[in-house]
Amino acid sequence: MQKLDLTAIRAEFPVLHQEVHGKPLVYLDNAATTQKPLAVLQALDQYYKRDNANIHRGAHALADRATGYFEQTRKRVAQFIGAAEDREIIFTKGTTESINLVAASFGERFVERGDEIVITAMEHHANIVPWQLLCQRKGAVLRVIPVLSDGTLDRAAAEALIGPKTKLLAFVHASNALGTINPAEELIALARKQGAYVLVDGAQSASHLQIDVQALDCDFFVFSAHKLYGPTGLGFLYGKAALLEEMPPYQGGGEMIREVSFEQTTFNDIPFKFEAGTPNIADVIAFGEALNFIEQHGKAAIKAHEDALLQQVVAELADVKGILPLGTAAQKVSVFSFNIQHMHPFDVGRCSTRVVSRCGRGITAHSR
Ligand code: PMP
Secondary structure (H helix, E strand, O other), X not given: OOOOOHHHHHHOXXXXXXXXXXXXXXXXXXXXXXXXXXXXXXXXXXXXXXXXXXXXXXXXXXXXXXXXXXXXHHHHHHHHOOOOOHHHEEEEOOHHHHHHHHHHHHHHHHOOOOOEEEEEOOOOHHHOHHHHHHHHHXXXXXXXXOEOOOOOEOHXXXXXXXXXXXXXXXXXXXXXXXXXXXXHHHHHHHHHHOOOEEEEEOOOXXXXXXXXXXXXXXXXXXXXXXXXXXXXXXXXXXXXXXXXXXXXXXXXXXXXXXXXXXXXXXXXXXXXXXXXXXXXXXXXXXXXXXXXXXXXXXXXXXXXXXXXXXXXXXXXXXXXXXXXXXXOOOOEOOOOEEEEOOOOHHHHHHOHHHHHXXXXXXXXXXXX
């Protein structure tokens, strides 16, 4: 495994070269969004200065060039998560839109009155609310697997809740709040035994874990570019080709049509069937540079560094009075959340200087 050159990596992030409150910026909010390396920023700049055109339907040089770069990123994303085919990758606005797309389209086609959707108690709102709306629309029932005090799932409850009525199991691969890595293979096996479909929310796991959607054998895998050093407003939906083909379109217009008349419209093949309108071309192309950044430094090396930082923060805060760590699962990605006794998390986040003096130690607060 290669060793990270931290000085060189820091130099790649222009945002870090500033002072905030009179101190060099220390950014600890990567679970909310990561900062962007220079190559990503330059790719955005280059695209608008040199390549800007609408894609797929243009018959000129710039359109060809932009289309080529755009589709090249689709290929790279497919490789990044081990998808069998490029057409299994759909570009969206983010994890949230990817889940809403599945809830709307898969939900329309497959979910019926009395069916059950199973989620967990550690889901992000983006993996709760779309299912609540779907259940209301279809008369389906939402079931929630509880979380134990150490921040792991109650596996016995999971086994009991995933049953013959389960139509879909939707769970977070790694929690953005607790860091817990859920036992994906085990949960997917439980769903498969009951003939249920599976959606994995990879918004946090894609940054830390090696993803292989074919080995996982999930039906859907969703994640966001902005948590992987890429631009905001861009996300990905992986879906098994055969399933995506059976699902109706999510939105109408633009690239998702084959032929339109006032009487009837026929739809394009996947992935375009799900990509209505002019997509987020510049950000898709720039995301290719984010993947280059990860590849160049090595996902395993990045993870090893993050894991070491996690161990260090856990060890150093262990004997600081009043710090209450949240989520102590053995299998964790490098997300560290904590409460400080008698303080509201918002105040901790806003007033890290005061926190430091109260605790008497050099803590930069992060609680999300
Ligand atoms: N799921 C998880 C686990 C997340 O961490 C996030 C983002 N914090 C989301 C879903 C939603 O992602 P986005 O806001 O990029 O759509």
